[in-house]
Amino acid sequence: MAYKTINPYTNEVVKEYPEATDAELMSAIDTSYQLFKQFKNQPISDRAKILHQIAKNMRNHADELAEAATVDMGKLLRESRGEVELCAIIADWFADHAEDLLKPDKIDTIANGEAEIQKHATGVIMMVEPWNFPYYQIMRVFAPNFMVGNTMLLKHASNTPTSAKMFADIVESAGAPKGSLTNLFLSYDQVTEAIADPRIQGVALTGSERGGRSVAEAAGKNLKKNTMELGGMDAFIVLSDANIDDVNDIAWRARLYNAGQVCTSSKRFIVMDNLYDEFVAKLKENFAKVKPGDPMDDETTLAPMNSEKARKKLQQQVDRAVAAGATVEYGNEPIDLPGQFFKPTILTNITKDNPAYGEEMFGPVAHVYKVHSEEEAIELANDSMFGLGGIVFGGDSNHAAEVAAKVETGMVFVNNFMVSLPELPFGGVKNSGYGREMSQIGQMAFVNEQLIVKADKPDLNNLAGGLVAVDKDSK
């Protein structure tokens, strides 16, 4: 696998990185494993200090980090800056809250003695991450696992190697011991090899359904706990009493942020008939306003897609959708710039037999559906193999929240844009994966919740004093 930074705005190959050797992989696993054993005997507060320092170093180097992400995968520089700041927020949050989240839980029990669940590290975690948020995706796994004392290997996407290296450098420069996070330019086979190693005790992947299936298969075969953060076809439901100005203000942003390459982008707009025409007209108007150009320029509002391969794949998907009867309401025309630009596109009349109905389009293409009742909206939203996030707009937020609860996904926001914050759990159901990152739930992803029951002495007169099945009178 070739790890290369190819600037998607200029198409220039900026830097190439050699693949890791098998010997480097084995040595990295060993260093991480030795460190894990050391972390077990160190107070968590030591790591909190380092994690705060990581946040600080990210902020101090925000400009360099942001530029590197933009060169790696093309996103708007101001969005890259936002991503760096979000990473710092996540690091600070886990540094401040992990000790509390990892406190033992006492259990009220009839067993002889006092029972509690202690929360311990489990080993080395193999992290496999995508290019769309080159730093934030790493931080979602790194911060909670570093705090509990797990150590990590990182295999990043082949087109964001510079960001991967810079993240690892920041961790090291903040004083994290060698082995805390090792970035390796691994092949798929080496990832599988690492997963099979007994020192690896967890696998966290964010990526496509296809990548998730392969890596989850290797994890399952080797009985390694894993979390899968996969694709999405999130619905944006507009109820009949929604404030249409708010809807119009948010809808285009929810689709075009990060050039539409977000797992939780709103990909299907499901709009009640009374608001449909106005919605489509306004979406067209807003899509037409974006300005493609140099992502480093603050005036640019549409970034190129991350790679030529991604742009071509999206074009093929749109072509297939149109061939199967979808209507192009806006876009689907080339942009006259050398970078990997895709003109924001609106598709309607997508019937159930159209391939576009079920597949994720990872770029600036919106599917819009007209519905005639709330039940129809919910049914359409749920008629998907994916179940990641979603948005519901309605005039009565309580009622909209009731609708949100009927949407079969892991996260739904009412009358607002989706946000990712460390205190909010992130993850999905169905083919969008399983497990959660961030929040208290994410903190527990790779924790050994160890039961300790402490008695002063056995008590055979109490049924619960020993194994219930033991006959206390047996000699």
Ligand SMILES: NC(=O)c1ccc[n+]([C@@H]2O[C@H](COP(=O)([O-])OP(=O)(O)OC[C@H]3O[C@@H](n4cnc5c(N)ncnc54)[C@H](O)[C@@H]3O)[C@@H](O)[C@H]2O)c1
């Ligand atoms: N749920 C989430 O949190 C989330 C977040 C971002 C992106 N995504 C999804 O990710 C996808 C976009 O990213 P992508 O297309 O680059 O995903 P991808 O699955 O191709 O790649 C993601 C990572 O997995 C690695 N990978 C893929 N197959 C592998 C294999 N067989 N063995 C080892 N490693 C493997 C890749 O090299 C990369 O590092 C979209 O579907 C998007 O929705 C999900």
Ligand SMILES: O=CCCC(=O)O
């Ligand atoms: O691409 C996936 C993550 C984006 C998000 O946190 O909303």
